Amino acid sequence: MQHDLVTARNAGRTASPLLPDPSHLSLPDSAVHVWVLNDYLIEPACSTLAHALSPDERQRARAYRHERNRNAFIARRSLLRWLIGGYLTCRPESLRFCATPFGKPVLQWPHAAKLAFSVSHTDGMTLLAFAWDCRVGVDVERWIDGLDIAGIGRGIFSPIEEEALEPARPDSAATVLSIWTRKEALLKALGMGLSGEPNAYTTEDDLQIGEGRWRASHHGTAISGWTCLDLVLGPEVRAALAVSLKAASVTFHRCSLSTWAIS
Ligand SMILES: CC(C)(COP(=O)(O)OP(=O)(O)OC[C@H]1O[C@@H](n2cnc3c(N)ncnc32)[C@H](O)[C@@H]1OP(=O)(O)O)[C@@H](O)C(=O)NCCC(=O)NCCS
Structure with a gap:
């Protein structure tokens, strides 16, 4: 199914609040949380969470030629926002990302703070890793x-x-x-x-x-x-x-x- 970003945005507004109870996302110091998103959840993730994507993320999503890849990007980036929003107790749509010269996505001020994250995907699965005040990479x-x-x-x-x-x-x-x-x-x-x-x-x-x-x-x-x-x-x-x-x-x-x- 081609995912309709506009519908998702409107649906998200009526379905809010989407942030989890922050106590569900308690990340102790020296801990790493690895979230696993299997592909069968791409559609629910798109429908529920995609409203939080920024204009440039929507543009990037539209640039994917294959619908499957497009939806996979929407799902993982939306989930990334949702989870970071939970850890930092802020609204996912308020987050601003930029990329380093090597393409690594990083959070902009005022959320840059201390949360480290890394994302990786392969056919059928996405991993998202989070930890405080460190460097983290997942593949x-x-x-x-x-x-x-x-x-x-x-x-x-x-x-x-x-x-x-x-x-x-x-x-x-x-x-x-x-x-x-x-x-x-x-x-x-x-x-x-x-x-x-x-x-x-x-x-x-x-x-x-x-x-x-x-x-x-x-x-x-x-x-x-x-x-x-x-x-x-x-x-x-x-x-x-x-x-x-x-x-x-x-x-x-x-x-x-x-x-x-x-x-
Ligand atoms: C990072 C890299 C190894 C990822 O390879 P991959 O196996 O194709 O893809 P993965 O699914 O494992 O990881 C992709 C994710 O890594 C992250 N990523 C991209 N560049 C990164 C970097 N330099 N460091 C850390 N993470 C990075 C992004 O979150 C990306 O997710 P997205 O597609 O949702 O934006 C590869 O893209 C690379 O070497 N990039 C550097 C190349 C470069 O210098 N580009 C400069 C201009 S953009």
């Missing part, structure tokens, strides 16, 4: 038939990562995507994404802390004081989170139809 990828497993990461992975991967290529999509998501989560937390010098950063298993934990370094120098972990979300999905908090506690929050009933 999710679904492996699909025809992925160029032999080529993925060339020029992006560091020599140490390439060496670790060598035995796994070209058969192990899971291993390649694991390293890919770790790398993107880290680089999104740092804000430059894949621009800059991605192969100067290395991500490696940190089995001393536990399975699914990893550590990062830059030109061989450890990036310390971070919590870096793989996120387990299903057999065909790989995801990772990097946050500049020591021993952060990470919790998952799945959006469900009842989420939209909070208001």
Whole structure:
């Protein structure tokens, strides 16, 4: 269904208040909330929350040629606003975003404050991560038939990562995507994404802390004081989170139809 942004805006006005009780969105220091939005909720998210989008977000939505991608953008950006509005106890439509030269969306004054967030999407799923006063990055990828497993990461992975991967290529999509998501989560937390010098950063298993934990370094120098972990979300999905908090506690929050009933 093509989503009608104008209808959504009017519907939102009559359906307000849309903000959840802020106590439902209590985010302790040193905690990270990871919200999971599955694609079957895109329509409800669009219908319920899209009224809060800014004119430039509406314009960006309209620029998507494929309806599916357009609605997915509307849903994730609307949900981002809704959740930030909850954490900062302000109206989602009052938030103003701008982008850094690397494209990272950041909140403008007066909401810039201390809330860090990161968004990632893949076919079927969106993740949104939030934490106070830190850097946070999340990445999710679904492996699909025809992925160029032999080529993925060339020029992006560091020599140490390439060496670790060598035995796994070209058969192990899971291993390649694991390293890919770790790398993107880290680089999104740092804000430059894949621009800059991605192969100067290395991500490696940190089995001393536990399975699914990893550590990062830059030109061989450890990036310390971070919590870096793989996120387990299903057999065909790989995801990772990097946050500049020591021993952060990470919790998952799945959006469900009842989420939209909070208001
Ligand atoms: C960030 C990046 C790695 C995302 O890659 P991706 O796997 O295609 O997409 P994901 O779904 O994981 O992430 C997309 C989200 O990352 C965020 N994002 C974009 N650029 C970002 C950056 N530099 N740092 C952190 N997050 C960023 C946005 O929230 C975006 O969500 P949106 O599409 O709803 O706006 C990739 O876009 C990149 O390397 N960007 C930097 C390129 C650059 O320098 N652009 C400059 C001009 S805009």
